[in-house]
Structure formats: structure tokens, C-alpha cells
Amino acid sequence: MDFAESLAALALKVRNQKDGIQTEEATKNAFVMPFISSILxxxxxxxxxxxxxFTADVGVKRGEKVDYAxxxxxxxxxxxxxxxxxxxxxxxHASQLFRYFTVTNARIAVLTxxxxxxxxxxxxxPNRMDEKPFLVLDLLDIDETLIPEVRKLTxxxxxLNSIISSAEELxxxxxxxxxxxxxxxxPQDEWIRFFTTRVYEGAFTQKVREQFTSLVTKATKQFLNDQVNARLKTALGGSNFDSTIADESADAISSKPVAQEDLDRDTEIETxxxxxxxxxxxxxxxxxDVKPQQVTHRDAKSYFAILLxxxxxxxxxxxHFNSKKQKYIGLFDSDKNETRHPIDSLDEIYLHAAAIRGTVKLHQG
Known part of the structure; x- marks a missing residue:
């Protein structure tokens, strides 16, 4: 697995096991040690x-320990x-990190x-740990822009020089x-006031604040959705999503019988x-293994097909995301027979990366 896939695999483990981890020692064994070994x-x-x-005496503090060095x-x-x-x-929680930072050569401290x-x-x-982190990695909500920065620590x-030079901006x-x-x-009052005073000419009274709180909240969320949709359309190479029904003629790929819950869907295709x-x-x-433009999609009534x-x-x-109960990703063997694998989140697609690449290579051969 590459670095991003390893992160996704650990994130899946954290998602599945975090509710059963109750102690600090269990957290170290289940999550932190795998992070140090498989990620770093x-x-x-x-x-x-x-x-x-790790122990280093700090002033009058004797025998205090940091979990890992x-x-x-x-x-x-x-x-x-x-x-x-x-x-x-x-x-x-970072009090020991603050003390140890001043008496070791460490330039990076991690609280997790x-x-x-x-x-x-x-x-x-210099030699004094900042009170605010320069990078925050949340395994359950990974910011992809941070992946290259975390990789510098591996x-x-x-x-180290590259990490420190980019730390302030990060x-x-x-x-x-x-x-x-x-x-x-x-939204805070300053946020509401900022936008309200630019579109409303009256006084910013309590009544106006209450009215525009919902308006600003709705507008910002709609703006974010518009930006996401615009980027998806650009990535897919056009302004309109291709929702062509997959060809089910004799040339089409044979598939296992469609589940009844899929057949009960509305006849309209919704991507x-x-x-x-x-x-x-x-x-x-x-x-x-292939150029991005070679990977395309077609949405059908019972599944969303990804093609070479x-x-x-x-x-x-x-x-197969149409069921409300369970999502599946369908993968193909060398004879083009499809097998569905249940997934609970999109991150789990990364666990099938090897099979996906294998299928692509078969088509190229």
C-alpha cells in the first residue's frame, strides 16, 4: 500500500474499534503504535x-515520562x-511535552x-514548544492537503528542514x-455582522441579527455546495454529469441478479x-496505471459503473449505493464476474486498491 492507502486503512481501524477502546494503554496498542510503525x-x-x-529529568521534576521518543x-x-x-x-494534556521539549533535541512534538x-x-x-499545533491530522476526517506534510516525518x-519551513504557513x-x-x-456575531452589513443598509439591531443568522448560515452552506459541485463537474470533464444507462445488450458485461431492493427504485436515474x-x-x-481521462463512469438504475x-x-x-441498508463495491475477476463487497464508508474503497489496479492491468493486457 502507498502512504495514503496506509492512512486510510488505519483510519478504518480507528473508526471500527474506537468505541471499544477505553484506556490509554489500549489506545497506544491499538492505534498509536500502528501509526508509528505502519504510517511513519x-x-x-x-x-x-x-x-x-522515555525519561529525561526536567528541573525538580524527576522520573516523568513521555510515552514515546x-x-x-x-x-x-x-x-x-x-x-x-x-x-x-x-x-x-501537553504539559510533559512542554517540559521535555526544552531539554531534548526534539523539534517535533505530537499529542494524540x-x-x-x-x-x-x-x-x-526557540526550544520552547508552541501552544498551538502547526498541523492537525484527524484520521476520521483526513485533510488530503496534509498528507504530503505528514509523509515528511516518515x-x-x-x-526536518522542510517540515519546519512550512510549519508556520500550515x-x-x-x-x-x-x-x-x-x-x-x-456562526458568531462577528461573522453574521460581516455579511449583513455588506448587503443590508439598515442598522444591525437584535431583530436584524436574528433574521440574518439563518440567512447567512444558509447562504454559506449553499456556497460551499456550489463549490463542491463545480469541482466535481470539472474533474469529470464537463458541465453535465453523464447519466447514460449502461448498455445491457449481448455485448454488455454479465452481472449477478439485481437485488429486489434495487429493482424497487424509482425509474429515474439519480447520480x-x-x-x-x-x-x-x-x-x-x-x-x-492509466491516464485519468481513460477512467469514466456511467450511472444505471441499479448501479454506478466505472469503466476503462x-x-x-x-x-x-x-x-451499489442505492440501498439504504448497506453499500457495496462490485469488483471483477479475470472472467469479468462481479463480486460485491460490503463497505460502510467511502474510505473502505482504499482497502480494495490492489484488486482495482489488478483489473485495470487485465484490461490493458
Whole structure:
């Protein structure tokens, strides 16, 4: 698996197991150690690379420990402090990281509950850990723009200078994005006032504020939806989505019988945003072997087909997202027989990356 696929696989594990993880030790074993090993690429069983329960005396504080220290060339490079997965992270949890940051060579500190990873450095003052992270990785809501930055911390391509040089920009962009996101759910008065005073000429009274709170909230959400749809249309190569019914003639690919719940659907074909997002994931996987324009889609009444070269005889996968109970991804063997695999989230498509690439290669042969 490549780096993004490894992240997606760990994210799936966190999603499936987080409700059953109740202690800090369980969080370390189930989530944090796999992150250090499968994502960052360090050997958690080699004390020359990863030191658990790392101890360094700090002033009058004796015997305090940080959960993990990642070593490179005999020196501490990354400190990791862990908390229970069921607890949201707070800056108070980072007290030991603050102390250890000043007495080691580490320039990167990580506070995590196994689901969210907060990365810190010393932008505000040398050798003093900042109070705000420069990068926040949420495994249950991965920001794809951060994946290349996290990869810089891996054993194979560790690039501290590049990380530090981009940390300030990442820090403020991340904070701005999180602030904007918060306004979409619970808009503050300043946010409402900002837009209201630009479209309404009267006084900004309490009554006006109450009226425009719902209007601004609705407008911002509609704007976001418009932007998402515009990007999807651009990615799909046109202003109108192709909803052509798949050819079911003798030339078409044979498939297993359609489930009764699919037959009961309305006769109209509706291409959903979720289907398009799934298509983009499959397309991204397939593009490791073919050009992006070769991967196309056709929406039918009972499934969403993803094809190579827009050819029904070259199916890559089918998305069966029409059922309210269970979603499936249909994958094909060398004889073009389809097998449906249940998935609970779009991230799980990445778990079938090898099969998708294998199908693409068969069609090329």
C-alpha cells in the first residue's frame, strides 16, 4: 500500500474499534503504535528507533515520562504523548511535552488520542514548544492537503528542514480553516455582522441579527455546495454529469441478479454526490496505471459503473449505493464476474486498491 492507502486503512481501524477502546494503554496498542510503525515507518520494537516511556529529568521534576521518543542518529527527533481515545485533546494534556521539549533535541512534538494527532514545533520561541499545533491530522476526517506534510516525518524521507519551513504557513492556514468550519455550524456575531452589513443598509439591531443568522448560515452552506459541485463537474470533464444507462445488450458485461431492493427504485436515474466521490477514489487508485481521462463512469438504475476507456467490456468497478441498508463495491475477476463487497464508508474503497489496479492491468493486457 502507498502512504495514503496506509492512512486510510488505519483510519478504518480507528473508526471500527474506537468505541471499544477505553484506556490509554489500549489506545497506544491499538492505534498509536500502528501509526508509528505502519504510517511513519519506525520499528516500535527497536529501542534505537522508538523509546517507550522515555525519561529525561526536567528541573525538580524527576522520573516523568513521555510515552514515546522517536530517535534518529542517537538523538531524539519526535516526542509523542498519548491520551485515551475517548477523551478529546486539550492543551493541558501537553504539559510533559512542554517540559521535555526544552531539554531534548526534539523539534517535533505530537499529542494524540489515537484518532487526532496534533503536531507542534517551536515557531514562537526557540526550544520552547508552541501552544498551538502547526498541523492537525484527524484520521476520521483526513485533510488530503496534509498528507504530503505528514509523509515528511516518515523514516524513509524524514525532512526536518522542510517540515519546519512550512510549519508556520500550515499552522495559520489550519487555524483559519478550522475557524471557517466552525462558522458553518455555529456562526458568531462577528461573522453574521460581516455579511449583513455588506448587503443590508439598515442598522444591525437584535431583530436584524436574528433574521440574518439563518440567512447567512444558509447562504454559506449553499456556497460551499456550489463549490463542491463545480469541482466535481470539472474533474469529470464537463458541465453535465453523464447519466447514460449502461448498455445491457449481448455485448454488455454479465452481472449477478439485481437485488429486489434495487429493482424497487424509482425509474429515474439519480447520480448522487456520494457516488461521484466514490468514483473519484476509484479513479485515483486506477490512475497509478492509466491516464485519468481513460477512467469514466456511467450511472444505471441499479448501479454506478466505472469503466476503462468508456467501454462496457472493460469494467473497473461498480458502486451499489442505492440501498439504504448497506453499500457495496462490485469488483471483477479475470472472467469479468462481479463480486460485491460490503463497505460502510467511502474510505473502505482504499482497502480494495490492489484488486482495482489488478483489473485495470487485465484490461490493458
Amino acid at each position: 515507518g519506525y520499528d516500535v520494537f527497536d529501542p534505537l528507533e522508538v523509546v517507550p516511556e 522517536i530517535m534518529r542518529g542517537g538523538e531524539v527527533q519526535i516526542l509523542i504523548e498519548c491520551k485515551k481515545s475517548i477523551e478529546p485533546l486539550r492543551i493541558e 488520542n489515537g484518532e487526532v494527532y496534533q503536531f507542534y514545533t517551536d515557531l514562537d520561541a 523514516k524513509d524521507v524524514f525532512d 499552522k495559520y492556514i489550519g487555524q483559519i480553516k478550522r475557524t471557517i468550519a466552525a462558522q458553518f455550524t455555529e 448522487t454526490l456520494e457516488e461521484l466521490e466514490g468514483y473519484q477514489i476509484v479513479k485515483a487508485i486506477a490512475c497509478s 476507456d468508456n467501454n462496457n467490456r472493460k469494467p473497473i468497478a461498480r458502486l
